Amino acid sequence: MSLREKITTLISNYVLFHIVALYFYLIRNPNTQEYFESNGILYLGDVSIDYAKDFINGISSTRYWMKVYLQSSKTGESRLRRDASKFDRPHTLLSLKGDYIVSKSLVWMQGEDWKKTRTKFVSAFTPSKIKHNFDQNCRAKVYARCGGIRHIRPLNLETASLQTCGPSRFEQLSAKFVFSFDNFGNWWKPGFIQWFPQIATYFKITIIDKEVTEFYRNVGQIEINNSKEKKEVRDKNDFVGLVHSTWQELYASHVVDRPDKEEWITANLCGMVLPAYKTTQTLISMCAYVLALHQDVQDKLREEVNALFESNGDEFNLAAVSQMTYMDMVINETLRMYSPIGVVGRTCKTKYAVPDTTLVLKAGDVIFIPLYGLHYDEEYYPNPGVFDPERFSGASKNFTFLPFSQGPRNCIxxxxxxxxxxxxxxxxxxxxKLTPSSDTLIPMKFVNTQFPGMDPE
Ligand code: HEM
Structure with a gap:
């Protein structure tokens, strides 16, 4: 990191952030405590601005609230699924409706727009499409990488995961995307977009780094040109083809084309690849970390992996991979302890009486579900700080294990x-064989960032 970057990060983290916190403190509702207590909710004080760390330590006040909310006492069924129609992803804390890129991506879409786009996108993630992708792409390329061979990778469903030897251009851009949230130069943008959405849209202001949007704009443009010239019949099970064909199916048949085709495609390429990339990267890194620290688990898992290869003639196939039960247990326990996303939010769309309490939520109320608080709750996970894959040997955890969230807005x-x-x-x-090195952080530390994902140092 250059000196300039260090200074700007320092100012944004330690000065500006606290000014914003002070602003929110001054405009806070003084009756918050009363409101919680009159509804029978344990109030532990304001959620710290360092929320990610708090969630890791499981001390968020919302944790107690969500315990009530998440579980239906009668059926044990998750309310994130059952009452999903009453909630949506929050827009109210920081509205990016004026951001001409972010507002068009699936992650930020709301209502009907989100519903029809999600329905199209979801068709690329069905088990049969995943299998198709696995058969077509994974085998050959994964072997090539393990042999250390570097080659240009196509931007497709698998590009969002495995790493080659050094950081590729794609990886550098992904890092840039995350750091753009911490950049002092970009701090004025979220505020400006929130308060002057129309001006922001007019001047095409976005919180995403210019280099990142340019990269995806070019990728999208190549696809648009290809399809115009019919140069290539593209396999739809690929991010670029998927986003482009979705746009065509949703909007191209209209009498007048939506004028923002290029931006919509750019937004949804960023909005699909970037959440996929960072989260999977964190999960793979954290699995390697826990395996290095727990040789017994590593040996047992290796036995399962070797048995899989031996029973399949040294081949790799999806059915066999899906049957690895210990593998599932190890990954789930890693997800419990080191969820790549620490918190998810919901806005209440209509009046909602929280079952088994006197609390009635109003339309517009925002709820945070601190995944770490839940995953480290002693009631569901005794000795939560201990890595123990056996916790996942029994029945599924339903509402107490939410690394991918639940309900219609869960992880696609x-x-x-x-x-x-x-x-x-x-x-x-x-x-x-994975072993810790002298640089391995024990316990793991996470990068102090404003980005809602958890990034191990
Ligand atoms: C270990 C890997 C991953 C984890 C832990 C993870 C976790 C999550 C979580 C917690 C959410 C928020 C859901 C909510 O608000 O209820 C989410 C949303 C999303 N994820 Fe993932 N994710 C992972 C991988 C991926 C991959 C591989 C993709 C794409 C190929 C992806 C694409 C998305 C998208 C597009 C959304 C927004 C969905 C919507 O709003 O409809 N994620 N993810």
Whole structure:
């Protein structure tokens, strides 16, 4: 990091952030405590601005609230699924409706726009599509990488995961995307976009780094040109083809084309690849970390992996990978302890009486679900700081285990993220023994960033 970057990060983290915190403190509702207590909710004080760390330590006040909310006492069924129609992803804390890129991506879309786009995108993540992708792409390329061969990779469903030897251009851009949230120069943008959305849209202001949007704009443009000239019949099970064909199916048949085709495609390429990349990267890294620290688990997992290869004539196939039960247990326990996303949010769309309490939520109320608080709750996970894959040997955890969240707004790429992680671990364990080095952080520390994902140092 250059000196200039260090100074700007320092100012944004230690000065500006606290000014914003002070602003929110001054405009806070003084009756918050009363409101919680009158509704029978344990109030532990304001959620710290360092929320990610708090969630790791499980001390967020919302944790107590969500315990009530998440579980239906009668059926044990998750309310994130059952009452999903009453909630949506929050827009109210920081509205980016004026951001001409972010507002068009699936992650930020709301209502009907989100519903029809998600329905199209989801068709690329069904088990049969994942299998198709696995058969077509994974085998040959994964072997090539393990042999250390570097080659230009196509931007497709698998590009979002496994790593080659050094940071590629793609990886540098992904890092840039995350750091753009911490950049002092970009701090004025979220505020400006929030308060002057129309001006922001007019001047095409976005919080995403210019280099990142340019990269995805070019990738999208090549696809648009190709399809115009019919140069290439593209396999739809690929991010670029998927986003482009979705746009065509949703908007191209209209009497007048939406004028923002290029931006919509850019937004959804960023909005699909970047959440996929960072999260899967964190999960794979954290699996390697826990395996290095727990040789007994590593040996047992290696036995399972070797047995898989031996029973399949040294081949790799999806059915066999899906049957590795110990692999699932190890990954789930890693996800419990080191969830790549620490918190998810919901906005209440209509009046909602929280079952089993006197609390009635109003439309517009925002709820945070601190995944770490839940995953480290002694009631569900005794000795939560201890890595123990056996916790996941029994029945599924339902509402107490939410690394990919639940309900209609859950993670669209869950199957893909899990599969990529399994493939990576199979190949690493077959070829290497993982051990901690003198640089290994014990316990792990996370990068202090404003980005809602957890990034191990
Ligand atoms: C270990 C890997 C991953 C983890 C832990 C993870 C976790 C999550 C979480 C917690 C959410 C928020 C859900 C909510 O608000 O309820 C989410 C949303 C999302 N994820 Fe993932 N994710 C992973 C991999 C992926 C992959 C591989 C893709 C794409 C291929 C992906 C694409 C998305 C998208 C597009 C959304 C927004 C969905 C919507 O708003 O409809 N994620 N993810």
């Amino acid at each position: 790429g869950m199957r893909m993220g899990m599969l990529e992680t399994k493939i990576a671990l199979c190949h690493v364990l077959r070829n290497f």
